[in-house]
Each structure stands twice: as C-alpha cells, then as structure tokens.
Amino acid sequence: MLKQHYGVTIKTIINMKKVFLSFCLLFSTVLMASAQLLPTFQLGIKGGLNFSSLKTDGEWLNSSAKAGYQAGIWARLGGAGLHFQPELYITGKNAKAKLTHENNAQVDLNFTSLDLPLLLGTRIGLGPIAARVQVGPVVSFVIDKDNSIFDRIGDATKPGGYRNQAIALTGGVGVDIMKFRADLRYEHGLSSLSKDGTESQKINLWTIGVGYRLW
Numbered sequence: 001m002l003k004q005h006y007g008v009t010i011k012t013i014i015n016m017k018k019v020f021l022s023f024c025l026l027f028s029t030v031l032m033a034s035a036q037l038l039p040t041f042q043l044g045i046k047g048g049l050n051f052s053s054l055k056t057d058g059e060w061l062n063s064s065a066k067a068g069y070q071a072g073i074w075a076r077l078g079g080a081g082l083h084f085q086p087e088l089y090i091t092g093k094n095a096k097a098k099l100t101h102e103n104n105a106q107v108d109l110n111f112t113s114l115d116l117p118l119l120l121g122t123r124i125g126l127g128p129i130a131a132r133v134q135v136g137p138v139v140s141f142v143i144d145k146d147n148s149i150f151d152r153i154g155d156a157t158k159p160g161g162y163r164n165q166a167i168a169l170t171g172g173v174g175v176d177i178m179k180f181r182a183d184l185r186y187e188h189g190l191s192s193l194s195k196d197g198t199e200s201q202k203i204n205l206w207t208i209g210v211g212y213r214l215w
Helices: 002-037 147-157
Strands: 040-056 061-078 082-099 105-124 129-145 165-177 180-189 201-213
Touching (some): 040 180, 061 105, 082 201, 129 180
Antiparallel strands (some): 040 061, 061 082, 082 105
C-alpha cells in the first residue's frame, strides 16, 4: 500500500513538472511577442551631405547639383512593425544655375533652411542589425538666403518674391547597426519657391546621412 501511494506521488510530481514547464514556455513566448509589439522610443543626433538642384518648367534656367550639409536630431516611436520618425535639422542647400537669357551666365544658389521630415517606415530584421524603408513629407522654413542671387533669378521670371517655406516628399532606405544609423534618401520638391511667377522653381536633392542613437 505504501509502494502504491509512493508511486502515485512520483507520477503526480512528474505531471506537475510537465505542467510547470509548459506554463513557463507559454509565458516566455507571450512575453517575447509582447516585447516586439510594444512601442519603443529612440532619440539621436544626425549629420550628412546633400546634393541639391533647382528644377523649373521652362528652359530659361539649367541647374546642376552642388553639395550642401545637414545636421540635427531625430526621434523614433514604434515597434517591430510600423514606426513614426520625426526629424529636425539645419540644412545648407546649394546649387549651380545657368541663365539662358543671360548667355548662360552661371550663378550659385545658396540658402539655409530648417527642415522637418515626418516619416513613416518599417524595420526589416531582428536584433541590433536591420534595414529600413521610410517615406513622408518634409516642411522647410528658409532662415537665410543669398538675396542678390534670388533677385537676379526673379528678374527672369518676375515672381514677385520668394517664399520662406516649401513642402517636399522624401523617401529612402536605411540601416541600423547597433546604435549607429545610416540613410540614403531622395527629396522631391512639391511647392514652388516663387510666389507669383509663371515659372515653377522647385528644389530636389539627394541626402546621405549618418546618425547615432543617444537613447
């Protein structure tokens, strides 16, 4: 009778261990899945180069790209699926232009803007290394410009002045390696820089940026 009781006790203990291990496995799976779905917050710094050009609808101006700079901060909110990434940085945009109405006289366009990209993206990969795809609008506020150059171009199209803000659409790819970030994007101008001119003048640019996650 004691052996029978002892045997039942061992069997019961073995069953309890199986139930306990199964519970631990289920709990770990749920915890890992929840960690992937919970939103995370990141904050970092960013810098890079851009190559911008001025695009027009007419043939009065031919523009070629010229190097500029950008520097600022970025934040990211989101989990393993979609994420939202706003950025804020100072951008120096430069371009070379030839005015056909002045026998292809060459002028340099230089101005500085405060840019605010609002990006939606997705992260492809696990762990500390992953690729990204991002797209979204960019709002730019011109804070400094070479007025003599802009007025000279303005004489050709009679724009009645230049806007101090512009809207663009940007998209590109990136990679995350530990705390480091790298991006390649193309920005297409949607709004014209001229206020009242008949000729549209838009800024398009490629950007190459590197960043570092602080938090």
